[in-house]
Structures are given as structure tokens and as C-alpha cells.
Amino acid sequence: MGEKNRYWRLTRRPIGDDYASALDLVEEETPDLVDGDVLIRNTYLSLDAGTRMWMTAREDSYSPPTPLGCPVIGMVLGEVIASRHPDFREGDLVRAYGQWSDFSVSRPDETYVERVSRRLDDVRQHLAVFGPNGWTGYLGVAEYGAAKAGDTFVVSAASGVTGALAGQVAARLGCRVIGITGSAEKAAWITEDWGFDAAVNRQDGDVAEQLRTLCPDGIDLYFDNVGGEILDAALENMALFGRVAICGLLTSYGEEGPIPGPYKFDQVLMKRLNFTGFFSPDFYHRGPDVNRRLRPWYEAGDLRMTFDVTDGLENTLTAYSRLLSGAKIGKSLVRLGNAND
Amino acid sequence: MGEKNRYWRLTRRPIGDDYASALDLVEEETPDLVDGDVLIRNTYLSLDAGTRMWMTAREDSYSPPTPLGCPVIGMVLGEVIASRHPDFREGDLVRAYGQWSDFSVSRPDETYVERVSRRLDDVRQHLAVFGPNGWTGYLGVAEYGAAKAGDTFVVSAASGVTGALAGQVAARLGCRVIGITGSAEKAAWITEDWGFDAAVNRQDGDVAEQLRTLCPDGIDLYFDNVGGEILDAALENMALFGRVAICGLLTSYGEEGPIPGPYKFDQVLMKRLNFTGFFSPDFYHRGPDVNRRLRPWYEAGDLRMTFDVTDGLENTLTAYSRLLSGAKIGKSLVRLGNAND
Structure with missing residues (x-):
């Protein structure tokens, strides 16, 4: 292509929230494509807590960690600008596993790449209500958590995208919905907005x-996004035969060494609880079906999301720290120079 | 009645396995019955790990602890020798929540009392294969654990009654069955016998x-009976989408203060596991139905159980220590003087 591509390279395993010492923004020639590749000009990077885990060389994680020296992988929204894959062509808007970079090279036969519509009032919702966070919220509540009308539903990290969508889904299903947040501003936001x-x-x-x-x-x-002492606080208050939908254990992602499980773990027995862990890549193939369910709720104004947008690839680490420290409300995105909105 | 009744009274909360300092064998007149009571001459006391929990004043237990000064409650097999309940009469053989005593007074409208058949080759199986342990084994494996043919099944405390029955049920359902035990003798027993x-x-x-x-x-x-480090060892080895059926957390029952949950708790997310806790009183009403399923397996020789029998009410605490320290194989019973076999 001749065009320069900047990307965030994982140079060291980060300690705690010190990303600046661990990641470098490096520049390269935009890679040449081989058969099966698509080249995506990234419009938005989706910042997700789970990425933190892949930066760490932890055993027993979902999948092997990102190798040192490689670009950080993440979900992106962008436009296909070159394709050597028969199902994609220039101009397609796609949501894909790409890189924290200006341009992503992705292989649809090996990783997640899906064409999405430009006909949405806010295309950023492809990375929120109608993307993995929305699917996780819906399936975590309706299927894994088996929510039913009249349930008392509690969600942690309620001002984050997944927690907020889980709560709004639960409300639609007739639950009484309580969110755990970290500030008065967030508490007001989730109840009022x-x-x-x-x-x-x-x-x-x-x-x-x-x-x-x-x-x-x-x-x-x-519905848990955080683990740790907040999970314990919830376990202490579970109803008999309650369910715990484990979406994330954010508080442990940056930790080293053995991490004790919840001190109230014995409530699984005392209250005869059910815990289920789930992970969105397991159900990406169900996204279109879930979106058909979510669409009318969105159109009725019952699924709302705000965005915490940071401009410029060079500011990704600051945005990522904001995400993991909880210093934001809604969906965290990095907007690249080519965004039109 | 005029006859003397000896019973084990909980005088203090036991520390660790020191039952002798906490329980006293006291003698009283056999209590008078009021309407709704039955008087049972205990033939066998079923010794169960869960009783340990009720001796301790732990918050968040299944149910309130046994009050100090009261008899220890436990499952018994015995004969009704006086009845002021219309559904029971003298001579009935019953399995019931009674007391660790010579005679139990039970109220069938308020607690579990069920007439059982004398036509069983070994009536002790009413407290093993065809009692709560068998039901727990069957439902824990077949329903809560959703076992299916071809599964790799692991059970802790495999030489104890519930673990052993769970393993034998899993084998009948086509699983490959591995038991965790505490000695070479037990390991040989579970594989050979x-x-x-x-x-x-x-x-x-x-x-x-x-x-x-x-x-x-x-x-x-x-299928877990013990919790603690054995649970961690299993969690480290779970298959993707594995299930953990939590039947007991024996290692924590005598503990004071906060007990950390499993250090590998995060595997619930990494492997997308399902944990379910269950508790046999929730399904006592299903006992007859479960027994109809278990009967042909028993008659075919596929559900076997041995008994660790201690003679004499006065030796109950020694037997109970043997149970909780794992110094026995099979179902722990105390046989009282009136047993005929």
C-alpha cells in the first residue's frame, strides 16, 4: 500500500496498570495481503477489559496470551479497503478482530470478521448494543442467568457497557434492577438515564x-463483571436457588500469583446456587439472531448507551487506563482520524 | 413410657474435631408424646458429614445451628413404638430425622419421617443406596451434573457413601469414572469392589x-464433597464447558473465620464452567421416584455399598471422628442394642 501503519506493540507484560512501560506505538509499512486476508481501515477501536488478560502471561486463561513483540488484538469497526477474500470487498463496513492500529489485517476464515450495516442511526452501536457487549448482556441475563419477571437482579460495573446493557435487558424481562457503581455520578446516571x-x-x-x-x-x-470483594458482597445476599452469571472477573486480570476465590464461596452450597461462566466469542455466531431481538427494544428507547470516546490512536493507553480504572461511563472507544461522525 | 432414653446433647460448639468436649451423653425419661408425634426406637443412626455444620454457630449456613443444650439431630432408621400421628402406627419401620439417642421423638408434619419396607435384603440400605446418600448421588450426577455417556467423571471422597454411589451412578450412565481417595487401601477398594x-x-x-x-x-x-485444595486440583483440570456439582465442602465445616474460596475460581470463566450446589432435603420428596430408578441397578449388582458399623450409642463420637477423618470406607452407622442383624 505504501501507506504507514502505526500499531501498539506488546513489548513487555504490563505490571498493574502501567501500560506505558509495556506497550510501544511503532510504525511499519502497511502489510501486504495474501490470499484470504482483508485490510481494514480502522474507524473505532473497541476497548475491552478482557484484553488486559491477554497482555499477561497467565496460565489457565481463555487462550494463550498475546506473544511479546506482537500487536495488541482487539475488536474494531472499520472499512475494508482491500480484500483477497471472496466474501468481502472494498467499501464493506465490518466489525472484526483486528489490531490496535491504523489498519487491521484480518483473515475471515480464521478470525471474527462480520459485515455490518451502515444503516444504523449511530454506527458506534455496532460496538455496543449490537455487538459483543450487547450479546453478552442479552444472553448472560436471558439464557445463562435464566432471568424471569419478578426477579431481583443485581449487576456490578453497572455503568460499563456490558453491565449497563445487562441491566437494561433485565428490566425489559421484568426484573427489578439494581446496579453497583463506583461514584455518585454513575449511580445517578444508571438510574436516571x-x-x-x-x-x-x-x-x-x-x-x-x-x-x-x-x-x-x-x-x-x-451478573458479575468484577469478582473480588464485590462478588463476595453479592454472594452474602443471594436468595435460595439464586443464579450467578459470571461475565468477567476484572479485579483479577492484572494480578500475579494465586488469587483466593470468593470468601463466601460456600454459599454455592448453603443457598444451592448456580454459577455459570460465559465468554462472548462462544456466541458470536448468534449475534445476528440476538440483534433481531434487541432491535425493537433499541428502537423503543429501552436499550441506551453512551460512549466514552478518545481521539487518536496515540491516546489509546490513556483511554485504556480510564476503562480499567472505571473513570468513564458507557462504552470506551478510540476514534481514529478517518471517522466521519 | 418409664423407659430411660440416652441422647447426645450439644453442650458447647466443638472446636475442630474435639467432639468429646462439646457433646455429653445424658439420660432422661423417654419424653411423653403429644398429638402429631411418633416415638421411634432407633436401630441405626446415620452419621453424616453435614451434621458437623449444624454443631457450629456459623452464619450463612443451610439453616440455623442446633441450639446449645439440645440433642444432636440426625437421620435414623428405627421402629415406631408409639404413635399419635394418624399415618404411622406401632411396628412401622421408618427413616426419619430423629436424634442421636436411643429413642427419637419426631413430628411427621414438621420434619422428615417416611415409612420404609422391611423387604430389602439389607435394611441398612435404607440409609445408603435407597436413602438420601443414594438420591444425592443419583440426582447430583444425572440432573445437577447432567452426566452423559462418554464424560470423564471425577468424584472426591470416593470411598465415602455419597462419593461411591455417585461414581457407580456415573458408571451406569456411561461415564469414565475416577475417584479421589486418601489411601492405597481405599483406592484399591473403589476400583476393585x-x-x-x-x-x-x-x-x-x-x-x-x-x-x-x-x-x-x-x-x-x-462431583465435589470436600472443597479446599482438592476442588482446586479439579478446577485446574476441567474441560471446556465442564460442570461442577457441589455436594459438600467438608474441609470447611469445622473452620472458623473467613475461608478463601478456590484459588482456581477464575476457571469458571476461563473454561466457561457451570457450578451447582445442592442439598438433599430439597429432594427428599423425590426419594421414592429415584429409588424406582436405582432398584434395578442395585439388583443387577451395579450399586454396591459397604458399611462401617460402630456398636453402641456411647461410641457415637468415636464413629463420628472416624467419618470426618476419613478413617473408614462406605456408609458410617451406629448400631443400637435392638438391631437384629
């Missing part, structure tokens, strides 16, 4: 105690 | 490593 019935603000003191007050009959379904 | 495909002996070194060798494709269903 996203229609949660109540919020727990971690800064207001003991989370278990707040949940006990808000859920006097116990939690029927807890 | 109970038909397990393989055994892990904890004394032979690292359990996780042994499981890795025996289950190269991972564990599809782990």
Missing part, C-alpha cells in the same frame, strides 16, 4: 450492607 | 498432577 430501579455506590460504604437493604428477599440473579 | 475405572490416592503426591495424567482431555463433570 438508563432506568435502573436503584444503585449501590461503592463510595457510600459497605456494599454487602447496601445490598441487604435494597434486596431484603435476596438476589435472584447476580 | 466398586468398579471405578481409576483412582487418585492423595498420599501419592500432587492431586492436580495425577488428575492431569488420568484426564488428558479434562474433566467433564466433577
Whole structure:
């Protein structure tokens, strides 16, 4: 292509939240394509907590860690600008596993690449309501969590994209919805803008105690994004035969060494709970079907999402720190220079 | 009645396995019955690990602990010798929640009392294959654990009654069955006498490593009776989408203070596992139905159980220590003076 491509290279395994020492923004020639490749000009990078895990050389992770010296992998929205794959052509808008870079090279036969419509009031929703976060929210609540009308539903990291969508799905299914957040601003946001019935603000003191007050009959379904002490606070308040949908264990992703499981783990037995872990790549193939269910709710205004947008590939690490420290509301995106909106 | 009744009274909360300092064998007049009571002459006491939990004043247990000063509650097999309940009469053989005592007073409208048949080749099986342990084994494997032919099945405390029956049920359902035990004698017993495909002996070194060798494709269903480091060893070896049926967490029952959950808890997410806790009183009403399924397997010789019998109510605490320390094989019973076999 002759054009320059910048990408974030994983140079070292990050310690804690020190990404600057671990990742370098490097420049290369845009790679040549081989048969089966597509070249995508990235418009938005989706920032996702799970990526943190792949930066670490942890045993027993979902999949092998990103090798050192390689670009960081992530979900992108962008336009195909060259294709050597028969199912994709120049001009297609795609959501794909690409790289934290200006241009992504992806191989649709080996990794996730899906054509998406430009006819959406806000194409960024392809990386939110109508993307993996929305599917995780829907399936985590409706299927893995088996939510039913009348349930008391609690979700952690409720001001993040997945937590917020899970809560809005649960509300549509007739649950009473309570979100756990980290600030008064977020607590106000989820109740006022996203229609949660109540919020727990971690800064207001003991989370278990707040949940006990808000859920006097116990939690029927807890949708967890964080693990750690918040999971314990929820376990302490589960209803008999409650379900725990484990979407993420954010608090452990940057940790080294053995991490104790929840201290209230024995509640699985005492309350006869069901825990289910799930992982969105397992159900990407169901995305179109789930989107058909979500579409009318979105059009009715019942699935709302805001975006925390950072401009410029060079600012990705700052945005990523904002995501993992929780210093934002909604879906975290990096907007690259070619975005039109 | 005029007859003396001896019973084990919980005088203090036991520390660790020191039952002698916590329980006293006391004598009283056999209590008078009121309407709705039955008086049972206990023939066998069923010793069960879960009773340990009720001796401790733990928060968040299944149910409130046994109050101090009261008799220890436990499952018994015995004969009704007086009845003020219309559904029971003198001479009935019953399995019931009674007391660790010579005579039990039980109220069938408030607690579990079920008439059972004398026409069984070994009536002790009413407290083993055809009692709560058998139901737990069957439902834990077939329903909560969703075992299917071809699964690799692992069970802890495999030489205990529930573990052994779970393993034999899994074998009948077509699983490859591996038991974790605490000695070479037990390992030989479960493979030679109970038909397990393989055994892990904890004394032979690292359990996780042994499981890795025996289950190269991972564990599809782990049936846990113990929790703690054995649960961690299993979690480290789960197959993708594996299930963990949590029947007991024996290692934590005598513990005080916060107990960390499994260090490999994050495998619930990494391997997308399902954990289910269950508790036999939830399904006592299904006992007759489960027994109809188990009967032909028993008659075919595919469900076998041996008994660890201690004679004399006065020796109950010694027997109970043997149970919790694992110094026995099969079902632990205390036989009282009136047993005929």
C-alpha cells in the first residue's frame, strides 16, 4: 500500500496498570495481503477489559496470551479497503478482530470478521448494543442467568457497557434492577438515564450492607463483571436457588500469583446456587439472531448507551487506563482520524 | 413410657474435631408424646458429614445451628413404638430425622419421617443406596451434573457413601469414572469392589498432577464433597464447558473465620464452567421416584455399598471422628442394642 501503519506493540507484560512501560506505538509499512486476508481501515477501536488478560502471561486463561513483540488484538469497526477474500470487498463496513492500529489485517476464515450495516442511526452501536457487549448482556441475563419477571437482579460495573446493557435487558424481562457503581455520578446516571430501579455506590460504604437493604428477599440473579470483594458482597445476599452469571472477573486480570476465590464461596452450597461462566466469542455466531431481538427494544428507547470516546490512536493507553480504572461511563472507544461522525 | 432414653446433647460448639468436649451423653425419661408425634426406637443412626455444620454457630449456613443444650439431630432408621400421628402406627419401620439417642421423638408434619419396607435384603440400605446418600448421588450426577455417556467423571471422597454411589451412578450412565481417595487401601477398594475405572490416592503426591495424567482431555463433570485444595486440583483440570456439582465442602465445616474460596475460581470463566450446589432435603420428596430408578441397578449388582458399623450409642463420637477423618470406607452407622442383624 505504501501507506504507514502505526500499531501498539506488546513489548513487555504490563505490571498493574502501567501500560506505558509495556506497550510501544511503532510504525511499519502497511502489510501486504495474501490470499484470504482483508485490510481494514480502522474507524473505532473497541476497548475491552478482557484484553488486559491477554497482555499477561497467565496460565489457565481463555487462550494463550498475546506473544511479546506482537500487536495488541482487539475488536474494531472499520472499512475494508482491500480484500483477497471472496466474501468481502472494498467499501464493506465490518466489525472484526483486528489490531490496535491504523489498519487491521484480518483473515475471515480464521478470525471474527462480520459485515455490518451502515444503516444504523449511530454506527458506534455496532460496538455496543449490537455487538459483543450487547450479546453478552442479552444472553448472560436471558439464557445463562435464566432471568424471569419478578426477579431481583443485581449487576456490578453497572455503568460499563456490558453491565449497563445487562441491566437494561433485565428490566425489559421484568426484573427489578439494581446496579453497583463506583461514584455518585454513575449511580445517578444508571438510574436516571438508563432506568435502573436503584444503585449501590461503592463510595457510600459497605456494599454487602447496601445490598441487604435494597434486596431484603435476596438476589435472584447476580451478573458479575468484577469478582473480588464485590462478588463476595453479592454472594452474602443471594436468595435460595439464586443464579450467578459470571461475565468477567476484572479485579483479577492484572494480578500475579494465586488469587483466593470468593470468601463466601460456600454459599454455592448453603443457598444451592448456580454459577455459570460465559465468554462472548462462544456466541458470536448468534449475534445476528440476538440483534433481531434487541432491535425493537433499541428502537423503543429501552436499550441506551453512551460512549466514552478518545481521539487518536496515540491516546489509546490513556483511554485504556480510564476503562480499567472505571473513570468513564458507557462504552470506551478510540476514534481514529478517518471517522466521519 | 418409664423407659430411660440416652441422647447426645450439644453442650458447647466443638472446636475442630474435639467432639468429646462439646457433646455429653445424658439420660432422661423417654419424653411423653403429644398429638402429631411418633416415638421411634432407633436401630441405626446415620452419621453424616453435614451434621458437623449444624454443631457450629456459623452464619450463612443451610439453616440455623442446633441450639446449645439440645440433642444432636440426625437421620435414623428405627421402629415406631408409639404413635399419635394418624399415618404411622406401632411396628412401622421408618427413616426419619430423629436424634442421636436411643429413642427419637419426631413430628411427621414438621420434619422428615417416611415409612420404609422391611423387604430389602439389607435394611441398612435404607440409609445408603435407597436413602438420601443414594438420591444425592443419583440426582447430583444425572440432573445437577447432567452426566452423559462418554464424560470423564471425577468424584472426591470416593470411598465415602455419597462419593461411591455417585461414581457407580456415573458408571451406569456411561461415564469414565475416577475417584479421589486418601489411601492405597481405599483406592484399591473403589476400583476393585466398586468398579471405578481409576483412582487418585492423595498420599501419592500432587492431586492436580495425577488428575492431569488420568484426564488428558479434562474433566467433564466433577462431583465435589470436600472443597479446599482438592476442588482446586479439579478446577485446574476441567474441560471446556465442564460442570461442577457441589455436594459438600467438608474441609470447611469445622473452620472458623473467613475461608478463601478456590484459588482456581477464575476457571469458571476461563473454561466457561457451570457450578451447582445442592442439598438433599430439597429432594427428599423425590426419594421414592429415584429409588424406582436405582432398584434395578442395585439388583443387577451395579450399586454396591459397604458399611462401617460402630456398636453402641456411647461410641457415637468415636464413629463420628472416624467419618470426618476419613478413617473408614462406605456408609458410617451406629448400631443400637435392638438391631437384629
